Every structure is written in structure tokens, then in C-alpha cells.
Amino acid sequence: MEDPRTDGGGAAGQEAEAVAPAERVGRFVRDRVFPRESVLDGGGPAAAEALAVLRAEARAEGLWALPLPAELGGGGLSFAAYAELAEAEGASDHGPAALGSAPLLDVRMLDRYGRPGVREAYLKRLVAGEIRTCYAMTEPGVPGTDPFRTATRAERLPDGGWRVTGRKWFTSGAAGADLVTVMARTSGADGDREGLSLLLVPTGSAGFRVVRELPVLGVAGQYEIALDGVLVPADHLLGEPGEALAIAGERLLLGRTLRCLRWLGQAQRAFDLMCERAATHGGSRGPLADQQLVQAHVFDALLALRTTRPLVREAVALIAAGQDARTEVGLAKVAAARMLQQVADCAIQVHGAAGLGPDTPLPGLFRTGRAARILDGPDELHITAVARRVLRGHGRSA
Incomplete structure (x- = not known):
């Protein structure tokens, strides 16, 4: 299987072809996954049934397991090409599972480090969604x-x-x-x-x-x-005995970058909800969109989105090129987690009490942003690691 840190010779063509799939994935998540989120969140048999329906629909539309190896039953997109649609897929926490890309990290790990019997027993079934x-x-x-x-x-x-x-x-x-x-x-x-x-x-x-x-x-x-x-x-x-940290390090770099892409998609969702609310609601003082403090929330959220996305894209490019991306992934992870929490918070504030209740996804998006600052390594870990690496490059022994 292709090295997750490289793209192969067809990356440029795949990236060009990923524009249409990104639009299709975005529509699928908005039209099919969003309406079923409350059922999926609830777990149990109803959630399993809803997920099975979504997976069948994804297969029927040619959107199943797009970043997984073609020889195993996936779509065969390179990491760089998949990154072009990962934001749209990740706008819902359930998007990757519904579209079959959720096991990407495990598939890559087993394909690279699993022994022949393990690969034969599990890989195709994992890509097919038969096992988890x-x-x-x-x-x-x-x-x-x-x-x-x-x-x-x-x-x-x-x-x-x-x-x-x-x-x-x-x-x-x-x-x-x-x-x-x-x-x-x-x-x-x-x-x-x-x-x-x-x-x-x-x-x-x-x-x-x-x-x-x-x-x-x-x-x-x-x-x-x-x-x-x-x-x-x-x-x-x-792998071999004693190789856990090296294997885990590869997995974490790719996994954190994928999370950043998905957090961007969720933050964009919160931003769009905020703008729609501001444009369509108001009171005796006029539309919310005309209020300067609401405009400030919109500006701050947009600034956070626009300044975080390039950091994430830089991490994607370095991983795809097989270069050392530890500093860029650390920057992106901290920035994206903070950004999602900030944008969701602005959107909740503009919605008022409605933003705290069950009628919008905003509580869940805010919760994801807050948890993101601890899961996959707390902010403090990444801040310290990046700073030490930078200071070593300037002759400091941090």
C-alpha cells in the first residue's frame, strides 16, 4: 500500500479529480447525515440501523471508503486528494463512519505493520465495514x-x-x-x-x-x-517488539492532521449557522446582522477560520511530501482545537438561548472543540514540544 507520507505519481490528477467528490461528499453529509444525527448520537439498535442505511447509500453513490486502498475495496484516493474533501466529510462526527473512511488509520497501520495472516484475515473486512x-x-x-x-x-x-x-x-x-x-x-x-x-x-x-x-x-x-x-x-x-512508539508516532501525526481537517469542517458549519441566524433573526432594534457586537462575532470567527486553515494545509502538504511535519502538526492541532471552540462559542452567543438547546448542533460542536484541547495531546504538550524544537534550531538547549 502507498506510504501515508507520500502521494505517488498520480497525486496531481487525483487532487484535481477530488473537487467533484468534495461537493458530492458535502451534499451527502448535509442531506443524509445531518438529519440522522440525533438518532446516531443516541446509540443502540436505532443508531446501528441508521448507520447501515447511510453506508448503503454511500456505496450506491460511489462515495464509500474513498481514502482507503483500491485493492482492498476502497476508493484509492491519496492522502493529499482525500484532504480536499475531509473538511466536508467531517462537518458531522458521524460523516467518516457513514462514508467508510473512519478506519483509515487502522487500515494503514495494519497494512504496513501487520503480518500476512493478519492482513489477510482483517483488512478487506475492515474496509468493507464488516468489522470495527x-x-x-x-x-x-x-x-x-x-x-x-x-x-x-x-x-x-x-x-x-x-x-x-x-x-x-x-x-x-x-x-x-x-x-x-x-x-x-x-x-x-x-x-x-x-x-x-x-x-x-x-x-x-x-x-x-x-x-x-x-x-x-x-x-x-x-x-x-x-x-x-x-x-x-x-x-x-x-511490527517488531519495541516498535510501538515509532508506529504510534506515525499514526498520531496523520490522525491529528485528519482531526484538524474535520474540525475545520465543523467550525465552518457553526460559522454558517451563525451567519444564517444573524441574517434572518432580529428584534425591536432591527436585524441581528446590523448589530455591531454581532458583526464582531462574525469577524472574529471568520478570522479564526481563515488563519487556521493555512496551518492545517501546510501540515497536510508536508505529510503528503514525506517531510518532517511535527512542528506544523503541533501548530495546526492547537490552532484548530482553539478555533473550533471559539467559532462554536460565537455561534452560540449569536443564537442566544436557542444555541444552548437541542435544536441546533452547536452544543455538540462546542463540546467537541473543548474536548479537542485535551484529546490527542493537550495544548500544553504541543506548545512545549513545538517551542523546544524551534529553540533547538536557534542554538538553545530547551
């Missing part, structure tokens, strides 16, 4: 910014397999997943920089259990899981 995966790295009581303190252990067995014991939390979608990628210590002592590995664990294995759901600001979808001596086949090790 999740990623478990963070642990209770251990900062996600300090993976060296990972307490989950994987013991090598005589037959080459592994026995995994530990607990993870804030694992997205664990309750409905068929496979979970687990970071575990396979050698060394707590705190060592070496000895961390990634293992692909079938959730149907004896000893695997979902401990509890962890609502984030009142919204479901995150879980705490336990692995009580779970037996994992030898070929379910991803």
Missing part, C-alpha cells in the same frame, strides 16, 4: 503524554504468543469493536524508553471486557477496558 477496530493507549492514572509509564504488560509465551494484562481508558468505540490495538510493555521496567509494543487483540478473547463507559462532557463513545490475561496469537504483534 479501536486503539487503546491511555491508562487510568497515567498521563497520555507519558507513554513510558505504560503499565499494561504482555508476557511472551513458549509458543510465541502473548498474555496481555492491564487496563486502558478513553478508548473510542471499544464497546462495538471487534479488534483493539493495545500498547503494552513487552520488555524492560516501568519508565524505560524502550520495550513498548503494539498488539492486535480480538475483543472476543477470554479476559477482555469493557469496564465502563466514560461520557466526555456528557456524550457517550469512550470506554474503559480491562485485559485480564488475554491470550494473543504471535502473529498479532504489529
Whole structure:
């Protein structure tokens, strides 16, 4: 499969061809996904049925799994080409799942680092939407910014397999997943920089259990899981022993950039709702759009959007070109998270009490923006890492 950090020879043509798909994806998300969001948010059988309908519609319209490899049943778009439509797809949290691109990170990881048996058993089914995966790295009581303190252990067995014991939390979608990628210590002592590995664990294995759901600001979808001596086949090790941080680093750079693109789409949605509200509502003092303080909210939100988008695009370009994008991804991640929270907040203010209730998506968009400043690495982590990298380039030993 194509390296996620490069585009291949056909990138320019694919990018040109992505304009029409971006428009089609945008219409699909607005016309099909938005109206079903309340059902999808509620979970359970009704949500599963609604998602199945959306996926069938996406397939029928030729929009299924556009960034996933063509040889596995996907659309074959390069990362650069997919970035052109990721904003439109991500305007709803449910867009990537409905359109089949949600497993992009797992597909790339398994295709690159999975052994032949694992690739054969899971990849095509994952692209087809027949199975689901999740990623478990963070642990209770251990900062996600300090993976060296990972307490989950994987013991090598005589037959080459592994026995995994530990607990993870804030694992997205664990309750409905068929496979979970687990970071575990396979050698060394707590705190060592070496000895961390990634293992692909079938959730149907004896000893695997979902401990509890962890609502984030009142919204479901995150879980705490336990692995009580779970037996994992030898070929379910991803990469080689001790390679977890290198593999995770690749995954995180791409994943954070994808999130930034989707946050831009959600912020644009909030901005459009705010402008529509300002243009169509008013009171005894005239239309909201004529009020200077409302105009200030519109200006500030537009400024945040327009100044963040180039940062995200720069990160996309560097990743697509196979260059070091750590500084640019750090800048983009902090900027995009703050921007989404700011734009959603402005839109809520212009809506007044209506912006706090269930009749608009604004509470959810604001919640996503606030959570974004902690998930995928808190602002402070990225600020410190970027500043140290910049200062080292100026002869400082930060």
C-alpha cells in the first residue's frame, strides 16, 4: 500500500479529480447525515440501523471508503486528494463512519505493520465495514503524554504468543469493536524508553471486557477496558517488539492532521449557522446582522477560520511530501482545537438561548472543540514540544 507520507505519481490528477467528490461528499453529509444525527448520537439498535442505511447509500453513490486502498475495496484516493474533501466529510462526527473512511488509520497501520495472516484475515473486512477496530493507549492514572509509564504488560509465551494484562481508558468505540490495538510493555521496567509494543487483540478473547463507559462532557463513545490475561496469537504483534512508539508516532501525526481537517469542517458549519441566524433573526432594534457586537462575532470567527486553515494545509502538504511535519502538526492541532471552540462559542452567543438547546448542533460542536484541547495531546504538550524544537534550531538547549 502507498506510504501515508507520500502521494505517488498520480497525486496531481487525483487532487484535481477530488473537487467533484468534495461537493458530492458535502451534499451527502448535509442531506443524509445531518438529519440522522440525533438518532446516531443516541446509540443502540436505532443508531446501528441508521448507520447501515447511510453506508448503503454511500456505496450506491460511489462515495464509500474513498481514502482507503483500491485493492482492498476502497476508493484509492491519496492522502493529499482525500484532504480536499475531509473538511466536508467531517462537518458531522458521524460523516467518516457513514462514508467508510473512519478506519483509515487502522487500515494503514495494519497494512504496513501487520503480518500476512493478519492482513489477510482483517483488512478487506475492515474496509468493507464488516468489522470495527479501536486503539487503546491511555491508562487510568497515567498521563497520555507519558507513554513510558505504560503499565499494561504482555508476557511472551513458549509458543510465541502473548498474555496481555492491564487496563486502558478513553478508548473510542471499544464497546462495538471487534479488534483493539493495545500498547503494552513487552520488555524492560516501568519508565524505560524502550520495550513498548503494539498488539492486535480480538475483543472476543477470554479476559477482555469493557469496564465502563466514560461520557466526555456528557456524550457517550469512550470506554474503559480491562485485559485480564488475554491470550494473543504471535502473529498479532504489529511490527517488531519495541516498535510501538515509532508506529504510534506515525499514526498520531496523520490522525491529528485528519482531526484538524474535520474540525475545520465543523467550525465552518457553526460559522454558517451563525451567519444564517444573524441574517434572518432580529428584534425591536432591527436585524441581528446590523448589530455591531454581532458583526464582531462574525469577524472574529471568520478570522479564526481563515488563519487556521493555512496551518492545517501546510501540515497536510508536508505529510503528503514525506517531510518532517511535527512542528506544523503541533501548530495546526492547537490552532484548530482553539478555533473550533471559539467559532462554536460565537455561534452560540449569536443564537442566544436557542444555541444552548437541542435544536441546533452547536452544543455538540462546542463540546467537541473543548474536548479537542485535551484529546490527542493537550495544548500544553504541543506548545512545549513545538517551542523546544524551534529553540533547538536557534542554538538553545530547551
